[in-house]
Amino acid sequence: MTVQANPEQLGFIGVGVMGEPMCRHLATKTGLPVLVSDTNPEPVRRLAAEGAIEAAPDRLGAEADVIFLSLPSREALEAVLFGERGLYRHLKAGQTVVDLSTTPYAYTLDMARRLQELGIVFADAPVMRTRAAAQAGKLSVPVGASAEAYARIRPLIATFASDIVHAGGIGAGQVAKLLNNMVLYETVLALGEAYAIGRKVGVDTQRLFDILSTGSADSFALRNHGMKAIVPQAFPEKAFPVTYARKDILYALELAEHAGVRASGARNLLETFDAAIEQGYGGEYAPAISKLFLEG
Template sequence: MSGAIGFIGLGVMGEPICRNLMRKSGQPVMAFDLAQEPMARMAADGATAANSVADVVGGSEIVFLCLPSAGHVSSVFEGEAGLLQSVRGGHTVVDLGTSEVGLTRDFARRLAEKGAVWIDAPIARTRQAARDGTLSVMVGASPEHYARLEPLIRHFATDVTLCGATGAGQVTKILNNMVLFETVNALAEAVAIARHSGVEPKLLLETLSKGSADSFALRNHGMKAIVPGEFPLRAFSTEYALKDLSYALDLAAQAGLNPRGAALVRAIFEETIDKGMGGAYFPVIAKLIDAEESGN
């Protein structure tokens, strides 16, 4: 694949992903974000700072999007200077965010009418993984398009999975997050019960990590957030978690299913947001179970 790589969205995850693409691919990168600070940092590292979405599309054949929500993706997609108006035949647009499945398939259909391709490739893992280039990416695409795209994704991910046709990457990522959220809630409950039963929370999770209860969520969200009571802003917020969980529950409703565990965690997220903690890292739900978990 030759030519410039376009990249739209230089947030907490997007900036390090874009930097890895630029450093490892050997291809020029044209980047755009509404915030000037990450634009300046990327330009200092060698990227071309674009003035608009249309500039990025006009200067590249493949465009990566790393945006916070489906609403942000829609705002980039629509409009006189948006993706839909700017793309031409042969363009490929890759959405790295987590988005609603029906919207993803609608975007793909509308781009296909112009001879362009929409690929869903939502990312998983942490900010540090984005910096290290060790993300997991779940792709919804044809085998042919996947084969063309995978080498680029490998510049910022160590695990890349073709999950099926358009939308399958989003389905897989949405369900990944659903399981994560339910696991973090279970960890918060376990930590609270342990603390009030005479077992030190850090020792509890270290011990659980040696047995069948071990998980990525335990070692990261449990040990690094719930035990120390650290729930920073500009991490994956409760509001974003609620958004993703709502996508999973929408899929369940469409299938005629009633996932009661996920519905319970949605109610917990909603209560957390009502208490003014919507912007905090989502394991902050631990505060609803036991105020001592936040260090108070």
């Protein structure tokens, strides 16, 4: 499948919390026209003020050489790509579609197959790190793609990411992202338990977590989710919520089932997320699961 060497026009669909800053970096750093589309007009207007071009999905699908998708779920991806008014109606052979979303592994393979049947080049490039990292252009992105496709899209991804790795063939990017989040939130769960235990026996939890950071329990999760959210019990609703984290763990469990692995830690984590949602914490920042261990 031929990959066009030098894109002349880019497209971006889905400019939410993460998508908007990524699209902004593309529009301000590549020197290429960037067509942008979203059901919410406000971020589109902000991006248009900085050089992006508001476009209906059909125009974007027909004209953009490389199309980035940053969408919240497989259902949203399916609707945008293959729904009643999906992009597939307007795409043409040689275009490239890059999925920046967190997407189930099996669905990624199926999506890639359907696009390839249309002559479309596909790459999965789910983004890792925070909203602040997206705004700073310092995301981490594992990419699943052919070597040729990776070489083409890497300079574009580099406008919003500081760490980019060719993870392997199609689907490998999603494997890396899903397992990253599985390990991260299993660690967050352990931190929530440690916090509750320490607090209930009367230990200063800030001091406790400071001590953990000097030992073998030190981690990104401890220094960010633990010290910045769990210790102060601060769980803003505009950060990555319990419901989003649950979705990623559900996808990780689907991957584990596909691989024939009984991921007991992830199963326990999913049950914890479900309990947190039942308690009304679903919209809060995902480390809010720590509240469960303080109850009762």
